[in-house]
Amino acid sequence: MNTSNAATSRARPATASLASSAKVKTFVITFAVVGTLTYCLCLFFNWPVFTYHPAVNRVEWFWGPARSGEGPAMYWYGWTATTIIVSTIAGFLATLLPEGAAKKIPIILVWLLPILAIPYLIWDLRQWWFHP
Amino acid sequence: MQGGKPVDIISVPTFWTIWLLVHLILSVGLLGALTHQAVSVTMPVRKVAGPGGFVTRFRAVPAAGYATAVCVMWVLTFIVGSYIYIKYRTYIRIPIEQAGYWKTQGFFDFKEHVASIGLVLLPAYWFFWKNAQDPEYDTARRMVTVILCIACWFLFIVGHVLNNTRGFA
Numbered sequence: 001m002n003t004s005n006a007a008t009s010r011a012r013p014a015t016a017s018l019a020s021s022a023k024v025k026t027f028v029i030t031f032a033v034v035g036t037l038t039y040c041l042c043l044f045f046n047w048p049v050f051t052y053h054p055a056v057n058r059v060e061w062f063w064g065p066a067r068s069g070e071g072p073a074m075y076w077y078g079w080t081a082t083t084i085i086v087s088t089i090a091g092f093l094a095t096l097l098p099e100g101a102a103k104k105i106p107i108i109l110v111w112l113l114p115i116l117a118i119p120y121l122i123w124d125l126r127q128w129w130f131h132p
Numbered sequence: 133m134q135g136g137k138p139v140d141i142i143s144v145p146t147f148w149t150i151w152l153l154v155h156l157i158l159s160v161g162l163l164g165a166l167t168h169q170a171v172s173v174t175m176p177v178r179k180v181a182g183p184g185g186f187v188t189r190f191r192a193v194p195a196a197g198y199a200t201a202v203c204v205m206w207v208l209t210f211i212v213g214s215y216i217y218i219k220y221r222t223y224i225r226i227p228i229e230q231a232g233y234w235k236t237q238g239f240f241d242f243k244e245h246v247a248s249i250g251l252v253l254l255p256a257y258w259f260f261w262k263n264a265q266d267p268e269y270d271t272a273r274r275m276v277t278v279i280l281c282i283a284c285w286f287l288f289i290v291g292h293v294l295n296n297t298r299g300f301a
Contacts, residue, residue: 019262028255035252043245054218074221077214080248087252107268110256111275114249121245128238 023095026102029110030094035087036113039079043124048078049085151216152295158209159291163284165202169195170281173274199261202280203254210251213291217244220294228297236297243290250283 018024041047051064055071066073094102122129142150172195177188184192220240228237253276260273 017262019259025259028259032253032256036249039245039248039252052218054222072221072226074217076217076244076248080251083248083252107272110253110272111279114253114279117249121242124245125238125241128234128241131234 022099022102026094026097026105027091029105029107031087031091032110033105033113034090035083036117038086039083040117040120042079042082043121046075047082048075049082050078051075052077148216148219151212155209155212155216155291158205158212159284159288162202162205162209163288165198165205166277166281166284168193169198169202170278173277196261196264199258203258206250206254206280206284210247213247224294233297236294239290240294243287243294246283247287250280250287253280 046063048063050062051060052058052074053060053064053066053070053072054074058070063075063078064073094105168190171191172193175191177184177192225237225240256272257276257280260269260276263269264273
């Protein structure tokens with residue numbers, strides 16, 4: 001067995017494919033960066049694009065409180081939908097930027113922001129960690 | 133659907149247990165693929181003379197070929213998880229809160245946040261792997277893959293523990 005890293009971990013050159021497009025690169029990087037930020041903002045400001053009430057199978061736009069006799073309200077679906085909508089729009093708008101400007105979006109943010117988001121998420125859930 | 137009453141040919145608990153098992157099977161596939169990939173990018177096999185051992189073979193997989201499958205499995209696992217979350221929210225979470233398992237509940241909420249952030253990383257992850265020949269993306273590809281792998285293990289373990297806390301079946 002004679003195995004090299006190139007043989008095991010690297011794909012064939014993605015010439016003339018979707019994956020080699022500069023616009024796709026701009027879109028995916030913007031989607032990841034804006035998506036992570038938007039999700040954290042959705043949690044902080046409580047911005048679900050809709051609220052789901054599972055016990056009565058009812059959906060209402062934006063944030064809605066749990067009502068007496070209707071069971072709990074679920075916001076996670078709405079936060080995730082907000083995140084996907086905002087990051088898709090941001091990614092699309094970024095592809096309209098001149099190539100020079102689009103190249104300035106730092107790739108490092110794609111993986112650094114999720115790592116930085118972890119302490120914030122832990123803090124955001126403090127009500128459960130410190131519940132008496 | 134009423135709790136415990138038969139619905140057509142299967143009972144409600146059986147219906148949700150089947151979906152939970154589908155969620156489990158998808159997550160196991162995802163876990164395996166991401167673990168192979170993460171090991172292959174963090175400890176790549178440079179050159180092996182003679183037959184390699186288990187660890188060598190484990191990390192000497194054609195990792196780039198897993199990228200699309202990982203994206204598809206993450207999305208499918210996410211969708212099925214989102215579906216069974218409805219049942220969790222109404223029938224599992226409330227008793228967990230009544231029993232005072234606050235940290236258990238906290239870990240579930242953490243799980244849902246991690247799953248969503250993982251979801252938004254998928255397009256970039258796919259792009260980095262489809263351009264694996266480009267050294268510009270080496271660090272980003274390695275880091276995103278490791279992050280998704282750790283996230284997947286976290287999601288899997290928390291889901292497993294929660295199921296043990298108050299399973300569907």
